[in-house]
Amino acid sequence: MSKDKIKIEGKKYDEERVRADRTDELYKHIKEGETLMSIDNLRVVYVTDDSETVAVENFTLDVKKGELISIVGPSGCGKTTILRCIAGLLQPTSGKITIGDKECTSPGSDRGMVFQDFALFPWRTVKQNVKFGMEIAKVPKEECEERAMRYIKAVGLEKFADSRIHELSGGMKQRVGIARAMVMHPAVILMDEPFGALDAQTRNIMQEQLNKIITHSERTIIFVTHSVDEALYLSNRVVVLTKRPSTIYKVIDIPWERPRDRASPEFTALRKKILEYLEMQNVMED
Amino acid sequence: MSIKFDEHNKYHRLVRTSIITVVSLIAFVCLWWLVSKIANNAAIPEPVETFQALFDLIANGDAVTGLSLSTYISSSLSKFIKGFLLALVVALPLGLLLGNFKYVREFVNPWIEVLRPIAPIAWAPIFILLFGYIQGATFVVFIGIFFPLLTNIIFGVSKIDKVLIDASKTLGASNMQIFLKVLIPSTIPYLMNGIKVGLGIGWMCIVAAELYATPLGGIGFYVANMITYGAFPQAYAGIIIIAVLGLLTTGLAEYISKRVSKRMGMDA
Numbered sequence: 001m002s003k004d005k006i007k008i009e010g011k012k013y014d015e016e017r018v019r020a021d022r023t024d025e026l027y028k029h030i031k032e033g034e035t036l037m038s039i040d041n042l043r044v045v046y047v048t049d050d051s052e053t054v055a056v057e058n059f060t061l062d063v064k065k066g067e068l069i070s071i072v073g074p075s076g077c078g079k080t081t082i083l084r085c086i087a088g089l090l091q092p093t094s095g096k097i098t099i100g101d102k103e104c105t106s107p108g109s110d111r112g113m114v115f116q117d118f119a120l121f122p123w124r125t126v127k128q129n130v131k132f133g134m135e136i137a138k139v140p141k142e143e144c145e146e147r148a149m150r151y152i153k154a155v156g157l158e159k160f161a162d163s164r165i166h167e168l169s170g171g172m173k174q175r176v177g178i179a180r181a182m183v184m185h186p187a188v189i190l191m192d193e194p195f196g197a198l199d200a201q202t203r204n205i206m207q208e209q210l211n212k213i214i215t216h217s218e219r220t221i222i223f224v225t226h227s228v229d230e231a232l233y234l235s236n237r238v239v240v241l242t243k244r245p246s247t248i249y250k251v252i253d254i255p256w257e258r259p260r261d262r263a264s265p266e267f268t269a270l271r272k273k274i275l276e277y278l279e280m281q282n283v284m285e286d
Numbered sequence: 287m288s289i290k291f292d293e294h295n296k297y298h299r300l301v302r303t304s305i306i307t308v309v310s311l312i313a314f315v316c317l318w319w320l321v322s323k324i325a326n327n328a329a330i331p332e333p334v335e336t337f338q339a340l341f342d343l344i345a346n347g348d349a350v351t352g353l354s355l356s357t358y359i360s361s362s363l364s365k366f367i368k369g370f371l372l373a374l375v376v377a378l379p380l381g382l383l384l385g386n387f388k389y390v391r392e393f394v395n396p397w398i399e400v401l402r403p404i405a406p407i408a409w410a411p412i413f414i415l416l417f418g419y420i421q422g423a424t425f426v427v428f429i430g431i432f433f434p435l436l437t438n439i440i441f442g443v444s445k446i447d448k449v450l451i452d453a454s455k456t457l458g459a460s461n462m463q464i465f466l467k468v469l470i471p472s473t474i475p476y477l478m479n480g481i482k483v484g485l486g487i488g489w490m491c492i493v494a495a496e497l498y499a500t501p502l503g504g505i506g507f508y509v510a511n512m513i514t515y516g517a518f519p520q521a522y523a524g525i526i527i528i529a530v531l532g533l534l535t536t537g538l539a540e541y542i543s544k545r546v547s548k549r550m551g552m553d554a
Contacts, residue, residue, distance in 0.1 A: 020458045089452050109458030119453035122551030123471045132467070133457035166551045184457065 020137035023110035024185045027100050032066040036220055037086075037188055039063070042095035044081050054245035055081045059095070061239065061248065063188065068214055068221040070231035072274065073241030074281040079224045082246070083192050086222065087113050099187050109133060112186035116193040118173045120165045126176050127152060127161045133184040151179040154213065171202035178210070182219070191223045195230065207233055208259070215258055228274045232267060233260050240274060243281040250277075331519040340523035348508060350515060359531065362504035365420065366492045369427025373484065376428075377435035378477070382470070384436075385443025398436070406430035406487070407494040419502050423495040430491035431484035438483070442476025443469065475550050478543035485539045489532045505531075 019025070030036050042059040045052055056078040063069055071079050084090035086097055088107035097104045104111065112133075120129050130148040139147070152161050155175035165173060174194055181189050195203045207230060214221065214234070225231050231238045232254060240249045252270070261267060292298045315333050322330045331339075347354035384391040406429040414422035446469060454464050496506020505528055512521035 087452075087456050089455060107452075107455035107458075109456070111456060113453065113456040115449055115453060117449060119447075119449040121450060121453075121468070121471070123474075123549070132454070132459075135467075136454075136458045136460075136463055164551050180457070190456075 020109045020184075021134050021139050022185045023108075023187045026102075026110070027065070027187050030065050030100065032218060033064050035062040036065040037063040037097070037099045039082075039086065040096040040098070042082065042085060042097070043093050044078060044085060044090070045093045056085075056092075056247070057245040058247045061251075063220060063222060064236075065220055066218040067236040068219075068223055068234055069237045069239060070223045070225055070235040071239045071241060072225060072228055072231045072278070073246060074243045074278050075226060077241050077243055078246040079226075079241065080192055083113075083190050083222065083224050086188075087111050087190050109137065109184050110187045112181035112184050112189045114174070114177045114181050114189065114191040114194045116196045118165075118170075118177045118197075120173060120176055120180075122165050125162050125164055126157055126168070129165065129176050130180045130183050132180065137184075147183055148179075151183040152176075154182075155179045155209065169202075170198050171206055174198065174206060175209070178213075182213070182217075187220065189219055189221045191221060193224055193226065196226070203230075210234060211259055228271050228278070229262065232271055232274075233262060238274070240277065328516065328518055331522055335519040336522040336526070339517075339519035340526055343520065343523045343527070348511075348520075350511065350517075355527070358503070358505045358508050359527070361502075362492055362496065362506065362531075365423045365495075365502070365504065366427055366488060368424045369492070370431055370485065370488055372424065372428045373431035373435055373488075374481075377432050377439060377480075381436050381439025381477075382443060382465075382473070385440045385473075386465075386469070391440065398433070402433045402437075406491045407498065410495050410498050414499055419499060423492060423499070423502050426495045427488045427491045431488040434483040434487060435477070435480040438476045438480030439473060442473035445476065446472050471550065475543070475547040478539075478546045482536065482539040482543045486532065486536045489528075489535055493528050 027036060039059060039061045042056055043054070044056040045054050059082060061069075071082060073079050081090065085092045085095075086104070088104055088111065091105075099110060102110075121132065124132070127148050130152055131144055134144045134147065149158070149161065152158055155178055157172060157175055157179070160168060160172065165176070168176070174197075177194065195206050198206060211234060213219070223231070223234060228238075235254050238252045238254060240252065241247070242249045252274075254270075256266070319333050322332045342349075343355055348358070384394055406426050409429055410422065410426050413425040416422065417425060450468055450472065451464055454468050459467065492504070493506040493509075496502045496504040497510045500507045500510050505524055509521050509524035509528070512518070512524060
């Protein structure tokens with residue numbers, strides 16, 4: 001769509017204003033591989049009536065532009081808590097999260113999120129779900145339609161654009177979730193165990209698809225998973241957490257070319273090592 | 287002869303249900319006939335007399351007042367619809383407000399809990415005194431429909447999937463946008479459920495009010511009037527009309543409610 005058209009049609013549409021549906025453009029000046037997001041000394045304490053639980057402590061991490069970084073850890077550690085803090089859905093007890101030089105304190109469209117249980121609007125069709133964020137950002141109708149269809153195609157759901165959510169399988173639902181987050185061009189995409197609710201076969205297909213999507217577009221993704229296999233298959237870096245209070249045990253670089261061979265010796269060796277560590281952490285909990 | 291019904295065939299299920307319903311209704315009439323024979327009391331007329339009176343009522347109207355059946359029905363319906371609309375207009379914003387704001391809800395809740403158990407018809411004498419006959423009856427219907435509507439809407443707001451709110455926040459929605467685009471649509475199936483329950487109660491209220499205060503007219507008045515004249519078959523014919531209209535209203539509401547729930551992708 002040409003710029004003139006946007007100006008004619010969009011009444012409230014100020015091109016000078018930061019476009020809520022294109023926050024990635026705010027950070028154009030940051031090159032790939034440079035730090036895009038900084039998480040500084042995050043600490044989360046859950047307070048209940050009679051006790052305090054430290055969920056996350058001393059969590060410091062720089063997320064580079066264009067990378068997919070996974071967070072794995074023993075079950076019950078604060079993986080999702082960290083992600084919710086980054087999304088702004090949970091206020092950390094202390095610590096600072098910044099994208100570029102902007103501090104993140106509340107939720108915003110610069111941090112798109114994909115949820116484990118999909119979180120799709122059941123009264124909206126596939127296309128209407130994908131359009132939700134753009135409607136909020138008052139994207140002109142034509143552009144909204146074009147972009148929604150482009151992303152629905154990208155996740156292979158063009159035949160289901162007008163279907164309702166309950167007509168879709170789990171894998172299809174999550175593809176809608178991914179399209180809905182990606183269509184907004186957020187600076188960072190947060191994925192909270194996105195394939196956790198899917199069966200093993202669908203899971204593999206989805207990982208394959210995500211792999212394709214990330215090799216073709218330069219997206220920055222923070223990916224929470226409990227599957228070490230998944231993390232190694234998809235990530236540029238894997239963050240291994242300790243048990244509660246969660247802090248970083250190790251950050252592992254995964255330099256291998258994509259698509260990766262799960263059966264290769266280095267893959268299996270590294271998976272074994274991480275699994276052994278997690279196992280040890282879980283045993284210590286008992 | 288043996289008939290086998292396939293439980294998985296929609297058409298078969300429909301035929302089976304219809305047959306059972308028809309047989310059940312015939313059995314009911316037989317039972318009624320038996321009771322009227324045993325009781326041998328004018329207050330329990332035989333089915334045949336009653337159906338004759340019913341056809342007479344439909345064809346020729348009320349012989350005593352000269353009014354047609356449709357006059358009675360429209361008189362009852364207009365009060366009913368007014369009360370329903372009033373309840374909807376008041377309960378919808380109030381329910382959303384109470385559902386959203388915990389402190390307001392906790393403050394208002396005692397009022398609701400005190401007022402809700404009172405039978406709506408108990409207000410009839412007071413409302414008629416305060417607002418006159420017609421408006422008074424409207425308010426009785428209003429009370430009957432208002433509480434089921436209100437409690438269903440509050441419940442619907444409380445049942446909203448929190449993760450949908452999270453999702454809209456990460457897509458940049460403000461609180462107002464969440465309210466309009468997420469909260470209201472997800473409450474609609476519960477609102478429909480409230481309407482369904484409310485219509486049933488409201489219909490009872492209007493007939494009860496008319497029976498109580500005959501100057502209101504309407505189908506309730508017709509029944510009460512026939513009883514004063516000792517015309518029991520005619521009174522029973524009126525009761526059958528009331529039953530059929532009640533069934534139609536709730537049936538219609540049930541149908542719409544199901545369609546809406548399906549359309550909204552929820553089963554409330």
